[in-house]
Amino acid sequence: MADIEQLAESVDSLKDSFEAHRYICSNQIATAVYLAFHLRKPVLIEGPPGVGKTELAKTTAEMFALPLIRLQCYEGLDETKAIYEWKYGKQLLYTQVLKETVDEVLQGAQGFAESVTRLHEFGDIFFSEEFLEPRPLMKALQEEDGCVLLIDEVDKSDHEFESLLLEILSDFQVSIPEIGTVKAHRDPPIVFLTSNNTREISDALKRRCLHLYIPFPDTDLEQRIIQARVPDIPPELRRQLVTFIQELRDLDLKKVPAISETIDWARTLLLLHTESLDPELVRDTLNVILKFQEDIENVDAEIATLTNHAVRTDGIGVKTRG
Numbered sequence: 587m588a589d590i591e592q593l594a595e596s597v598d599s600l601k602d603s604f605e606a607h608r609y610i611c612s613n614q615i616a617t618a619v620y621l622a623f624h625l626r627k628p629v630l631i632e633g634p635p636g637v638g639k640t641e642l643a644k645t646t647a648e649m650f651a652l653p654l655i656r657l658q659c660y661e662g663l664d665e666t667k668a669i670y671e672w673k674y675g676k677q678l679l680y681t682q683v684l685k686e687t688v689d690e691v692l693q694g695a696q697g698f699a700e701s702v703t704r705l706h707e708f709g710d711i712f713f714s715e716e717f718l719e720p721r722p723l724m725k726a727l728q729e730e731d732g733c734v735l736l737i738d739e740v741d742k743s744d745h746e747f748e749s750l751l752l753e754i755l756s757d758f759q760v761s762i763p764e765i766g767t768v769k770a771h772r773d774p775p776i777v778f779l780t781s782n783n784t785r786e787i788s789d790a791l792k793r794r795c796l797h798l799y800i801p802f803p804d805t806d807l808e809q810r811i812i813q814a815r816v817p818d819i820p821p822e823l824r825r826q827l828v829t830f831i832q833e834l835r836d837l838d839l840k841k842v843p844a845i846s847e848t849i850d851w852a853r854t855l856l857l858l859h860t861e862s863l864d865p866e867l868v869r870d871t872l873n874v875i876l877k878f879q880e881d882i883e884n885v886d887a888e889i890a891t892l893t894n895h896a897v898r899t900d901g902i903g904v905k906t907r908g
Contacts, residue, residue, distance in 0.1 A: 590650045594623045608814040609638070609645040610807065618798040619646060628755050628777035630740075630792060633800035635782050636844025640738055642800075643778040647734035652776070655729070656736040657722040659743040665750055669723045669760055723754055724768065732773030740791075741781040748791045755794040803845060805832055811845060816852040826863045827851060830896040831875065837885065843875040851875045863897055865890045 593603050601616035619642070622629045631639040647654035657668055665671075720728060726735040737751070754760055755777065758770035779795065781787055803811060808828045812819065828848065835842045843851075851874045860867060868889050876882050885892075 590623075590652075593649065594620060596620070603649050604645060605814070607645050607649050609641060610811045610814050611638075611642070612807065615642065615798065615800065618796055621796055622776055622778075625796075626758075626774055628779060628795045629798055630779045630781065630787065630795035631798045631800060632781045632783055632787075634802065634842075634844060636846040637800045637802060638845055639778075639780040639800055640736065643734055643736040643738075643780075646776060646778070650734070650776070652731070653729060653733045654736060655722050655726045655733050655775070656738060659737065659739045659741075659747070661742060661744060663743045663747050666721070668721050668747065669750065669754075670721055670762065671719050718762075718765070723751075724760060726775040726777075727754070727758060727760065727768060727770045729775065730771045730773075732771075733775045735775040735777045737777065737779040739782060740779045741784045741787060745788060748788050752790060752794065755791070802835060802842075805829070808832070808845065808848060812848060812852050815849045816856060819852050819856050820861065823855060823860060823862060824852065826896045827855060829899055830863060830868070830892055833892050833895065834875070834885065837888070839876070839881045839884070840878045841876070841881065847875040863893050865893045868893050 592599075594600055597613065597616045597620045600620050601611060601613065604611050604616065618629050618631075621627065631642065633639055643656075644654060646652075723735070723737075726733050740748070740751075758774040759767050761767050779791075802808075805828055808831070809824055812824050812828060816824075831843055831848050831851070851871065854871050854874050855863075855867075858867070858871075869886065872882050872885065872889070876885065
């Protein structure tokens, strides 16, 4: 297991560790992870799709050599899929066995009261941890050496599901009526929740979390990301494609390309042995970075202008994003 305390001894050491794992991040991101580890607070990560929210949790798990437990949220998600459910098949099997051996169980019982007591003892067994099927949230609490828990796209779940999360996020425990309270082991999980802002997250959930917003990267950061993820791409081509993507994001599109699309495009251009962007090549590979035909058609008229600007610019005065 990695020396987590040493890796997380400072924001700078965390940032360097992320970079060593090819996740190029800002000081703000490294600070959020540093605080999450030392304050034992979940992090709610918001931002547009494809900017590295989920990847942050995955890289943190890899960096700390911890298991990653992921819960993918969706509408209708409830406690039986997220926290726990009972092994009904096993309960029925044991009930049948008890029925077949009830005479043996009650042998020697003195009266009705003692018979009921004996049966009641067996009934309690059916609602013990042996019959419990842990789901991702409970599994995270049961990891003895800790883990990274990713609650992905929490905005796709219902408000009712958010209420189920509150106890886990604030106290790292879950209450089960038949058993009692199940608490995290020695090291509670490092928790990341992601949201694409498709709906507003409740104040109650936000209060229990540190907040981190990951925007689209500026030109310099995006070039560093591409360099880390696609190291074989020529520097000049890397500069051109990042400039093109940055300009593309300023257009009125249904879905602007995110970092994941930039990385895919860089790999595509490398696979095609590209040395420099040209309008025809961009037009042929536009479907890698734009996912809606309407956007592709709208951008088509701008391809020559955007490509020529990307090729001509010398990188001086490139824009940054706050």
